[in-house]
Amino acid sequence: MKVxxxxxxxxxxxxxxxxxxxxxxxGREQSYxxxxxxxxxxxxxxxxSIVQTGEAIAANVGRDGSIVPSALIKPGDTFGExxxxxxxxxxxxxxxxxxxxxxxxxxxxxxxxxxxxxAISQAMLTLTLxxxxxxxxxxxxxxxxxxxxxxxxxxxxEFDKTEKAGTxxxxxxxxxxxxxxxxxxxxxxxxxLAAQSxxxxxxxxxxxxxxxxxxxxxxxxxPLSST
Amino acid sequence: MKVxxxxxxxxxxxxxxxxxxxxxxxGREQSYxxxxxxxxxxxxxxxxSIVQTGEAIAANVGRDGSIVPSALIKPGDTFGExxxxxxxxxxxxxxxxxxxxxxxxxxxxxxxxxxxxxAISQAMLTLTLxxxxxxxxxxxxxxxxxxxxxxxxxxxxEFDKTEKAGTxxxxxxxxxxxxxxxxxxxxxxxxxLAAQSxxxxxxxxxxxxxxxxxxxxxxxxxPLSST
DNA sequence: GAAAGAATGCTAAAAAGTTACATTTGGTGC
DNA sequence: GCACCAAATGTAACTTTTTAGCATTCTTTC
Numbered sequence: 001m002k003v004x005x006x007x008x009x010x011x012x013x014x015x016x017x018x019x020x021x022x023x024x025x026x027g028r029e030q031s032y033x034x035x036x037x038x039x040x041x042x043x044x045x046x047x048x049s050i051v052q053t054g055e056a057i058a059a060n061v062g063r064d065g066s067i068v069p070s071a072l073i074k075p076g077d078t079f080g081e082x083x084x085x086x087x088x089x090x091x092x093x094x095x096x097x098x099x100x101x102x103x104x105x106x107x108x109x110x111x112x113x114x115x116x117x118x119a120i121s122q123a124m125l126t127l128t129l130x131x132x133x134x135x136x137x138x139x140x141x142x143x144x145x146x147x148x149x150x151x152x153x154x155x156x157x158e159f160d161k162t163e164k165a166g167t168x169x170x171x172x173x174x175x176x177x178x179x180x181x182x183x184x185x186x187x188x189x190x191x192x193l194a195a196q197s198x199x200x201x202x203x204x205x206x207x208x209x210x211x212x213x214x215x216x217x218x219x220x221x222x223p224l225s226s227t
Numbered sequence: 228m229k230v231x232x233x234x235x236x237x238x239x240x241x242x243x244x245x246x247x248x249x250x251x252x253x254g255r256e257q258s259y260x261x262x263x264x265x266x267x268x269x270x271x272x273x274x275x276s277i278v279q280t281g282e283a284i285a286a287n288v289g290r291d292g293s294i295v296p297s298a299l300i301k302p303g304d305t306f307g308e309x310x311x312x313x314x315x316x317x318x319x320x321x322x323x324x325x326x327x328x329x330x331x332x333x334x335x336x337x338x339x340x341x342x343x344x345x346a347i348s349q350a351m352l353t354l355t356l357x358x359x360x361x362x363x364x365x366x367x368x369x370x371x372x373x374x375x376x377x378x379x380x381x382x383x384x385e386f387d388k389t390e391k392a393g394t395x396x397x398x399x400x401x402x403x404x405x406x407x408x409x410x411x412x413x414x415x416x417x418x419x420l421a422a423q424s425x426x427x428x429x430x431x432x433x434x435x436x437x438x439x440x441x442x443x444x445x446x447x448x449x450p451l452s453s454t
Numbered sequence: 455g456a457a458a459g460a461a462t463g464c465t466a467a468a469a470a471g472t473t474a475c476a477t478t479t480g481g482t483g484c
Numbered sequence: 485g486c487a488c489c490a491a492a493t494g495t496a497a498c499t500t501t502t503t504a505g506c507a508t509t510c511t512t513t514c
Contacts, residue, residue, distance in 0.1 A: 118342065184473080185471050431461065
């Protein structure tokens with residue numbers, strides 16, 4: 001399964017080298033083999049973890065026992081905030097995707113650290129607000145927009161602002177998962193977009209001949225959209 | 228329209244009297260009459276606002292121009308975080324609901340303040356993470372659960388943990404709005420719950436004779452649910 | 455206690471989404 | 485290059501939800 005790249009900012013974008021070093025020094029680095037479990041949903045271990053090299057996949061177990069990946073965690077990304085600040089157990093099971101090194105910082109140690117270095121909690125606050133905003137605007141779009149528009153929104157997000165055209169390599173099933181509907185529904189939505197020549201579908205890929213036109217289409221559907 | 232109460236924590240739950248005083252002193256108090264507009268979607272004014280007395284309603288403008296309330300902001304609640312930390316324009320239009328006093332703190336002033344008082348950004352971080360967690364678990368439920376189960380979940384959230392039974396005063400339309408479906412669909416879902424004697428519907432109210440039974444029903448539908 | 459307004463109930467048709475199964479596509483080994 | 489297999493997409497029947505209209509029931513108020 002393809003997990004779409006998150007283009008989000010990271011802690012390291014907000015912290016100076018000095019602070020980062022202090023932060024890293026507070027943790028214990030651990031290596032994981034490809035596929036190895038890093039944490040399990042429900043685990044009580046509390047603290048912040050930072051991916052150093054490699055990547056990890058956060059997943060949930062579906063009702064039928066199948067494993068449903070939900071996010072790709074890349075170098076510089078953190079997880080464990082809920083356990084550290086909200087006293088909640090781990091909400092996802094996380095696996096290493098390829099050989100991966102992760103730095104774990106114990107809760108108490110981390111809390112002491114942000115006491116000493118206020119920049120850390122401010123950086124985390126900014127990141128969390130960003131994520132929050134993203135969640136809210138997704139929720140909002142999903143309410144107001146038709147499925148073709150939501151698909152268009154997702155496709156647009158995969159392009160950099162300046163790209164005029166391009167091909168996205170992904171299966172319809174991946175899009176379906178991200179949006180939270182069935183593959184068939186996505187297929188129909190893609191048909192509708194294709195009927196307006198906004199996209200061209202292929203086997204395992206989708207070509208967008210004119211990103212500007214697609215954005216214009218989305219704006220027509222969603223006047224409030226600022227994206 | 229009834230807007231469901233948020234039972235969330237507030238900044239004041241995390242900050243000492245001293246810090247709170249400093250925070251309040253940094254702002255300028257402003258009074259609003261009932262219905263007066265406090266901010267408008269798109270406004271560029273940056274800073275944090277804290278409700279002191281009264282309450283405010285955050286709303287969005289629907290596609291048809293109708294005003295759709297989306298949250299009730301109560302004393303102690305804050306808004307404006309996105310504008311302060313993410314450089315985004317105001318995402319909602321906010322009206323005073325009854326005579327309301329609000330303390331506005333300018334962005335630069337606020338940033339200087341959290342530099343001096345790290346406890347503030349840490350408190351905000353905790354609050355934001357909490358909200359984040361709520362959003363994620365909602366998103367998740369909505370994906371996996373049938374409509375009756377989602378309705379049940381919403382009803383359960385209205386009770387305190389200890390309450391064994393009770394009546395919720397709300398229109399089906401309010402439930403529909405919160406879940407994001409039509410009133411008719413909610414009506415049918417309520418019928419299904421009523422058929423299992425989990426609830427009793429009334430005019431503008433819903434009675435839950437046994438919250439434990441309702442929770443049990445929800446858990447049956449959603450094994451992952453911890454709520 | 456009648457009238458007006460508010461909320462729910464009901465119906466039917468259309469739209470959107472799901473499930474299960476069929477077909478097409480692209481790679482692999484020979 | 486061809487036969488085959490797995491992966492990805494397409495199709496069709498079915499279910500859920502929406503929309504929209506009107507009917508009914510409940511509450512408040514005069």
